Amino acid sequence: MRLMSQAARFSYTSLATIWPTLGRDDWTGLTTYGSPQSFFCDYSAESVRMTDAKGVEFTTRQVIHTERADIKQGDMVLIGESALASPLAAEAFEVRAVTRFADTFDNVADDFKVMT
Numbered sequence: 001m002r003l004m005s006q007a008a009r010f011s012y013t014s015l016a017t018i019w020p021t022l023g024r025d026d027w028t029g030l031t032t033y034g035s036p037q038s039f040f041c042d043y044s045a046e047s048v049r050m051t052d053a054k055g056v057e058f059t060t061r062q063v064i065h066t067e068r069a070d071i072k073q074g075d076m077v078l079i080g081e082s083a084l085a086s087p088l089a090a091e092a093f094e095v096r097a098v099t100r101f102a103d104t105f106d107n108v109a110d111d112f113k114v115m116t
Contacts, residue, residue: 012040019087041066064114
């Protein structure tokens with residue numbers, strides 16, 4: 001298990017679940033996802049107009065703050081824990097953009113703002 005900064009240990013007390021994007025099935029064209037994984041976070045429900053890495057404008061549904069560094073655009077996330085194999089069955093949201101911030105206080109792990 002990776003070390004968390006003091007600030008993250010204090011503020012990231014909620015759990016969320018991620019289904020990482022593995023790729024597309026060549027036959028069906030459907031996106032395939034990895035197994036669900038829980039992580040610590042803080043979150044808010046915000047409706048903000050943003051632009052993703054591809055330049056596509058979207059309106060956020062949720063904003064998640066975490067130290068988890070491997071979340072990327074296209075992954076699926078859900079506030080709370082889920083063991084369901086399908087992020088669609090769990091009603092997870094697609095990650096549309098991720099912003100990285102420095103770990104100003106402890107220099108242990110950077111912080112990330114994940115927008116769905």
